[in-house]
Amino acid sequence: MKLRLLALLALLLPAPALADSLVDNVNGITLDKDGKVIRFTGLVIDKDGKVVRLLDRKDKRPERPDFKVEGKGRTLMSGMIDAHGHVMALGFQALVLDLAPARSLAEAQKMIADYARANGNRTWIIGRGWNQEAWGLGRFPTNAELDAAVADRPVWLERIDGHAGWANSRAMAMAGITAKTVSPPGGRIEKTGAQPNGVFVDAAATLIAKFVPAPQPRERDLALAKAQQLLLSYGITTITDMGSSIDDWQAYRRAGDGDTLKLRILAYAAGVDAMVMIAGSGPTPWLYGDRLHLGGVKLYLDGALGSRGAWLKQPYTDAPKERGQPIVSGTQLSNLMSRAAKDGFQVAVHAIGDQANAQLLDSIGELAETYKGDRRWRIEHAQIVDPADLPRFGRNGIIASMQPVHATSDRLMAEARLGPDRLAGAYAWQSMLKMGAKLAFGSDVPVEDPNPFVGIAAAITREDAKGEPFGGWLPQEKVSREQALAGFTIGGAYAGFAEDRIGSLMPGMRADFILIDTDPLLATPAEIRAITVRETWVGGRPVYSRK
Numbered sequence: 001m002k003l004r005l006l007a008l009l010a011l012l013l014p015a016p017a018l019a020d021s022l023v024d025n026v027n028g029i030t031l032d033k034d035g036k037v038i039r040f041t042g043l044v045i046d047k048d049g050k051v052v053r054l055l056d057r058k059d060k061r062p063e064r065p066d067f068k069v070e071g072k073g074r075t076l077m078s079g080m081i082d083a084h085g086h087v088m089a090l091g092f093q094a095l096v097l098d099l100a101p102a103r104s105l106a107e108a109q110k111m112i113a114d115y116a117r118a119n120g121n122r123t124w125i126i127g128r129g130w131n132q133e134a135w136g137l138g139r140f141p142t143n144a145e146l147d148a149a150v151a152d153r154p155v156w157l158e159r160i161d162g163h164a165g166w167a168n169s170r171a172m173a174m175a176g177i178t179a180k181t182v183s184p185p186g187g188r189i190e191k192t193g194a195q196p197n198g199v200f201v202d203a204a205a206t207l208i209a210k211f212v213p214a215p216q217p218r219e220r221d222l223a224l225a226k227a228q229q230l231l232l233s234y235g236i237t238t239i240t241d242m243g244s245s246i247d248d249w250q251a252y253r254r255a256g257d258g259d260t261l262k263l264r265i266l267a268y269a270a271g272v273d274a275m276v277m278i279a280g281s282g283p284t285p286w287l288y289g290d291r292l293h294l295g296g297v298k299l300y301l302d303g304a305l306g307s308r309g310a311w312l313k314q315p316y317t318d319a320p321k322e323r324g325q326p327i328v329s330g331t332q333l334s335n336l337m338s339r340a341a342k343d344g345f346q347v348a349v350h351a352i353g354d355q356a357n358a359q360l361l362d363s364i365g366e367l368a369e370t371y372k373g374d375r376r377w378r379i380e381h382a383q384i385v386d387p388a389d390l391p392r393f394g395r396n397g398i399i400a401s402m403q404p405v406h407a408t409s410d411r412l413m414a415e416a417r418l419g420p421d422r423l424a425g426a427y428a429w430q431s432m433l434k435m436g437a438k439l440a441f442g443s444d445v446p447v448e449d450p451n452p453f454v455g456i457a458a459a460i461t462r463e464d465a466k467g468e469p470f471g472g473w474l475p476q477e478k479v480s481r482e483q484a485l486a487g488f489t490i491g492g493a494y495a496g497f498a499e500d501r502i503g504s505l506m507p508g509m510r511a512d513f514i515l516i517d518t519d520p521l522l523a524t525p526a527e528i529r530a531i532t533v534r535e536t537w538v539g540g541r542p543v544y545s546r547k
């Protein structure tokens with residue numbers, strides 16, 4: 001009896017050392033919790049996919065590992081964490097027809113016809129990215145020209161800037177569009193004479209768009225699979241999903257239940273209602289071996305700088321009558337934040353303009369008096385901050401969740417919107433760190449390319465891919481290589497209350513790592529930009545390998 005009990009106990013005990021896996025002969029790099037670089041040449045992983053120990057060249061290797069991977073001297077790093085992205089939007093964008101490469105109307109028509117033929121089971125043909133300027137057309141395309149490509153099913157194609165849509169006759173008939181249809185405020189129906197001719201600008205686009213059927217669960221699953229494949233190929237092992245809907249969450253759960261969730265998703269619900277629907281009265285448990293967790297809510301305070309929706313303290317330099325506006329009042333914002341915080345949810349708020357950031361800092365200051373303890377209030381983007389407000393980022397445990405690539409792609413636009421005198425607190429990564437804010441880096445994918453190495457290169461140079469401007473834009477805001485790496489690893493983990501699970505390869509952490517050919521701590525910025533990932537591992541298992 002006693003023996004049988006012992007045997008049973010043995011089964012319950014952790015696997016013995018000989019069941020470990022070994023990844024050997026690597027140029028291993030990780031950061032410890034304090035951001036210090038730790039180098040190693042071997043990695044021992046247990047059966048649960050956690051790091052057991054890091055090995056130096058002289059350390060003894062396990063004698064009979066279950067599994068051994070020969071690293072061939074390649075660089076092995078912690079998997080990248082994208083602290084702000086949109087998983088399903090990326091997947092859907094990758095699934096629909098992309099017309100951006102078309103160089104003429106005829107080329108676009110051929111692409112549309114081919115796509116419709118290859119997707120015979122789709123009731124609507126959906127796409128994006130057309131640009132009549134690039135076609136040298138000198139006018140918008142028409143419904144008749146779209147009918148020439150596909151006439152048997154409705155087609156709806158968004159223009160490259162998202163500000164217009166192009167419909168075929170079938171789609172227009174389904175939406176009941178006739179010569180009598182009136183353009184809604186803020187929109188315009190393009191016409192030939194009195195007849196609508198296929199293009200619907202701005203608010204008029206909803207006349208058609210509202211008839212496009214919502215994606216079915218099967219399509220959502222396909223989009224999630226596509227997004228996972230893309231993100232893992234860039235070495236992203238965890239993404240923070242900023243604004244998950246109940247439909248998104250259900251797709252993540254289906255993937256988890258079906259064992260097809262390879263990526264880790266830190267979800268923030270799209271508003272308080274979605275938060276309650278998904279999680280009820282508090283953050284969800286960590287599901288599927290730490291692959292899915294909803295810990296907080298995403299709220300919006302203002303819009304974006306490009307469309308002058310960012311809420312500024314002073315008018316826009318290039319539109320002196322505008323200064324953007326808040327989406328909710330200060331009181332409404334505090335109420336929403338409070339609603340989440342009282343049930344222990346983490347709060348992440350989108351704030352881009354300097355007035356939005358100031359308002360949000362006020363709200364956080366006020367709420368921090370009620371909701372004490374480790375709250376990690378997240379400010380998403382924190383793009384334009386009045387230098388006078390910067391020190392406030394160092395109080396109340398605030399996390400500045402920022403996207404390095406935005407600084408390089410927004411530079412000229414930001415200068416036009418703000419003029420030269422308001423840039424001192426723009427995309428101010430180094431100032432945030434100096435003030436004591438915690439920094440987490442991401443891409444805002446699919447707004448930007450999710451490649452974290454492009455993000456790291458932007459963070460350390462503040463130059464774009466062409467090396468402009470030489471020496472970097474507002475170069476005092478560059479961060480070091482170690483700080484940039486921290487932003488994409490331990491910083492992102494900390495921002496999601498996940499620093500005891502992911503972001504580092506210290507013993508006890510999940511073995512999420514990538515194998516690459518270049519050491520980003522030694523390479524030039526151009527070499528860092530060019531890094532491609534050979535292999536991506538999540539929880540000690542390979543999930544991506546470059547062909």
Ligand SMILES: [Zn+2]
Binds near residue numbers: 084085086242444
């Ligand atoms: Zn976003």
